[in-house]
Amino acid sequence: MSNQPKQYNNTYIFGLSFISALGGYLFGFDFAVISGALPFLRKQFELSAAGEGFLTGSLALGCIVGCIIAGRIAERYGRRPGLMLAALVFAVSSIVIAFSGNLTFFIILRFIAGIGVGMASMLCPMYIAEISPANVRGRNVAINQLTVVIGILITNLTNYLLADSGSEAWRWMFGLGTVPAVIFLLGVLWLPESPRWLVKSGQDEKARKVLEKIGSTGFADETLSAIERSLNTSKTSTKMSVWDKSVRGAVVIGITLAVFQQFCGINVVFNYTSTIFESVGSNLNQQLFETISIGIVNLLFTLLAMWQVDKLGRRPLMMIGSLGLSIVYIILAVMLQQHFPAKLVSIFVLLAISTYAISLAPVTWVLIAEIFPNKIRSEASTVAIVSLWGAYFILVFTFPVLAKALGTFGPFYLYAAICLAGFIFVKTKVRETKGQTLEELEENLIRH
Template sequence: MAHFISETTVSSATNYKYNTLYITGISFISALGGYLFGFDFAVISGALPFLQKEFGLNAYWEGFATGCLALGAIAGCLIAGRISDKYGRRPGLLIAAVVFAVSSLAMAFSVSRDVFIAARFCAGVGVGMASMLSPMYIAEVSPAHFRGRMVAINQLTVVIGILVTNLVNYALRDSGPDAWRWMFGLGFVPSVLFFVGAAWLPESPRWLIKAGKTDKARSVLTKIGDASFSEDSIQTIEKSLQGVTKSSGYRSLFSKGIFSAVAVGIGLAVFQQLCGINTVFNYAPKIFESIGASQDDQLLQTVFIGGVNLVFTLLAMLLVDKLGRRPLMLLGAGGLAVLYLFVVQLLGMQSAAVSWLLLAAIGLYGMTLAPVTWVLISEIFPNNVRGEATSIAVVALWAAYFVLVFTFPILFENLQEKSFYIYAVICALGLLFVWLKVKETKGKTLEELEQDIGKSKV
């Protein structure tokens, strides 16, 4: 924990001095995009019972109203990829903040189902931009030996956003048929705070060097670490960009060496969603209704889910740079596969004990697959194509999320608890994928990882 409380930390590996308070500060500000991600992700869970009555949603429209966020996120990732590589990471974060603010008000004042879905699609654009840019920005400003926990800050703010939103939803549950409008409209406040914070952020030094603005990059790097760190970082970044200072766009992702990393990034992103745990986040009321819980109890369960998720995300921040990325991913995949088998049995018995099992699954996910996937995606791509490669991986993530949340109401209507057998099989396949394809990345600089791309599968 010393990295979080001391003004200057000396790396035992390099003897560089780092301004850890500054690094943590700009990481938290960038990660406010994660808070808004968590807000838009979670708010639908508490609002769905009201939206069903307001707009007469059946299983199809319930799934689409939830999943259209992912369709907007796909568009947001592609937009962010272009903006971040042409204009910088910071302008993309500012645009995302504006989109969050406008879409929050648009959802709150929706007058029909179609208007609401269009507004939620726009919210997804902001979510997609933030989900790509925030972890990428943090990875690019963080020294190697504690980059994992810095990037995990983004996941921490996501789960804080989920928890706070669930608490607000629970508090508003008895405030009348328009409670859902307040649930969505309150997202305007953190959106404004995010915009103000992002306006203060420095640009990523790696983007500045790529853009030929080395002096500005040096200025940023000397705020992050000492002069030796700054000069050595500039040299290694410039070396990684030699001969490829201008990206050839998405076509370059298919070049030898790079495509293997892109394929692994896409695989990790898709697995993180299709593992199935987000059905519990988004459809907790529906799942607990199936065992006879009241609407108050359904919403209270979402609060417990958010609290457990927060605690285990904090644990992940302590472990990701100590145990490493790969062991945590293996633990998450294998553990969820086993837990889902028991979930099926307890749901079939309509046992209240299933809530404890689902909370255990949430905790395991919050400690492993949720934060570590974002850490890996932010790390494994070369400097020259990081924007495009990250956008493709996160597009795949949101496409998988759409498939998951769109199909769950239909699957649950027809298969009930047996739906979780499907997710158990996917987790078993994910365990095999991580075992075969993912190598450890902890403790290496982004440039060292780039050198490894042509030598190995990651």
């Protein structure tokens, strides 16, 4: 191990993190575009409650397939080729979906778009975690969430501006997704391969060159030594290695956090903003304006989370978020049930968004990107993020059905209970990870 001091090329590290995080923009785009398009799609395709839920959730089914594809590509060919394919799939599907002539074709194309989003959702945080020094890893992985919320905000603004352009406005809403996808694809061409994947595939010299661009020779020497040590002490990776006793606890925590991030219910607010505010008497223009307010608040509190995740830590933010959401949801459910004015409902919707944005939104992705050992990171991340997208599908598919049966307010009591259970889980099962290298986290995992 070198005795030279460790120094970092922070500009280069930020550039790598930001370019790879542009995949998060695609994620944010598809989350937001459906909210603005739904009022038009309901009329275009004469959607039932179940049809609306399946149309919205079809993205998640594609994301599940995308995660599985990404895991295999990331393991065999590297992180970079997977990011390139994700951008290409999304760009093509965005163009074609704008010309959908019937519901079946639309759902198939939204499923294909989901493949690209699913690949990006898995590979972007993983890549950022693998190229970032420990002291800024949380902030850098949170850049991915920042691009998600920027994608949501810009898409909501675009939807609002397009809303008065006629019944075909939804086609422009979806078609414009091609622009960020092409920008992302061009950016990925500049990225180097992950040094941890290069070492794992026996390309140590290439890994050293990447690490020496990221930091000093001392940093490169120490990191290479730690990666090699972790790979040599790990068991041979197999399809079932993610369930090996030594790592099973981390995998279960990763899956639980991923599912909790969705079942906490906040994506109902993102995807069904129009439905929620329609229930308290808002017109279409007001409904779409609320999506802009949500996007702005989401952005501001994500920036706050990036500032705090490496200072306050992952665990405290997760606990604050889960307990806070539980309380806010109960109040919001009562307000919706009693038909409070839309302006008052808006305050508590925005409070829920801010609570989520500073906690569960970025921190879940940070933890999934960092808690798994080098040897099984792509496989374990696949399992966790497939679980996340499966939970997202269940959430968005069931909301219109539950809202029709119980009233729009009803599901929020359920989400409040889930958030309380999530608080207990984080408090009892999740360890703090800030300030530790990926290899140190792996050693602590195996030791426990």
